[in-house]
Amino acid sequence: MAKSFAVIGDPIDHSLSPNIHSAAFRELNLDSSYIGYRIPKGELEGGIEGLKKIKINGFNITIPHKIEMMKYLDKMDESCSIIGAVNTVVNNEGVLKGYNTDMDGFLEPLKKRNITIQNSKVLLLGAGGAARAIVAGIAKEKAANIDIVNRTIEKANNLSEFARKLGLSAKVKKIESIDTTIEDYDIIINATSIGLKDEPSPISFEGINEKTVVYDIVYTPMNTDFIKKAKLKNAIIIYGYEMLLGQATRAFEIWHEIKAPYNAMKKSLLGGF
Numbered sequence: 001m002a003k004s005f006a007v008i009g010d011p012i013d014h015s016l017s018p019n020i021h022s023a024a025f026r027e028l029n030l031d032s033s034y035i036g037y038r039i040p041k042g043e044l045e046g047g048i049e050g051l052k053k054i055k056i057n058g059f060n061i062t063i064p065h066k067i068e069m070m071k072y073l074d075k076m077d078e079s080c081s082i083i084g085a086v087n088t089v090v091n092n093e094g095v096l097k098g099y100n101t102d103m104d105g106f107l108e109p110l111k112k113r114n115i116t117i118q119n120s121k122v123l124l125l126g127a128g129g130a131a132r133a134i135v136a137g138i139a140k141e142k143a144a145n146i147d148i149v150n151r152t153i154e155k156a157n158n159l160s161e162f163a164r165k166l167g168l169s170a171k172v173k174k175i176e177s178i179d180t181t182i183e184d185y186d187i188i189i190n191a192t193s194i195g196l197k198d199e200p201s202p203i204s205f206e207g208i209n210e211k212t213v214v215y216d217i218v219y220t221p222m223n224t225d226f227i228k229k230a231k232l233k234n235a236i237i238i239y240g241y242e243m244l245l246g247q248a249t250r251a252f253e254i255w256h257e258i259k260a261p262y263n264a265m266k267k268s269l270l271g272g273f
């Protein structure tokens with residue numbers, strides 16, 4: 001029987017998810033479709049009712065609904081309850097089960113490169129929804145500690161509290177102090193939206209070396225200023241599209257219970273850049 005999927009959010013026009021999933025359906029000859037569906041803030045409940053009426057098989061959730069969607073779930077995977085946000089839902093005859101694939105999506109490119117997070121020192125820029133999934137992943141992999149920098153200090157404090165609850169040693173740092181201590185970090189992650197509009201990197205990367213891992217989760221443009229500056233230091237670079245692909249392949253596998261065609265999905269994504 002034909003299956004249908006969607007990504008909900010607002011804005012949704014520029015979402016790359018319909019392309020990525022449609023490429024997988026084509027590759028595996030699956031009779032499935034995937035659309036972008038704009039649901040404005042404040043209209044989530046009605047939007048979900050509509051999706052249930054058309055018997056949608058599953059959907060992804062993006063900004064601004066990842067947290068609010070939690071209250072419409074009937075069941076929750078551990079990934080979702082730990083992080084407190086949902087990005088993937090399975091609809092089983094009206095019963096909605098939530099998952100969060102951002103954490104595994106974030107970890108996947110590190111694992112692919114055999115980068116060990118255990119005992120590493122991590123610097124995280126940002127304290128929004130994505131940063132929360134990243135902290136859960138870093139805690140799961142037992143990093144030595146994490147320093148968090150964010151424009152709004154209360155959010156950084158909340159996130160470091162969350163990290164400590166997960167057993168991860170965490171501190172909040174001021175952005176001004178970072179460049180003088182940057183050589184202390186093994187992994188540096190940008191989980192802010194800085195770069196989306198071609199803004200300059202908030203850190204200079206003086207003092208990092210070719211063993212430092214620099215991971216930008218912003219995926220458009222692919223080569224943010226953050227990435228470009230780190231490349232000049234020959235750092236190990238991880239691009240935002242890799243996390244995007246990681247969370248999409250994981251969602252695919254939850255819905256279809258077969259291995260995702262990674263290369264076909266990657267090709268569709270990189271063709272879009």
Ligand SMILES: NC(=O)c1ccc[n+]([C@@H]2O[C@H](COP(=O)([O-])OP(=O)(O)OC[C@H]3O[C@@H](n4cnc5c(N)ncnc54)[C@H](OP(=O)(O)O)[C@@H]3O)[C@@H](O)[C@H]2O)c1
Binds near residue numbers: 105126130217218242
């Ligand atoms: N690659 C992937 O798969 C993936 C997955 C999820 C998200 N993302 C990307 O990650 C970014 C963050 O997503 P999110 O869901 O965490 O969003 P969010 O919850 O809205 O958080 C945004 C973060 O960016 C910071 N920020 C925004 N504008 C800033 C500015 N001008 N100067 C300094 N800090 C600024 C915010 O700081 P304040 O707390 O001070 O507002 C906050 O830390 C987005 O660009 C998104 O596209 C990528």
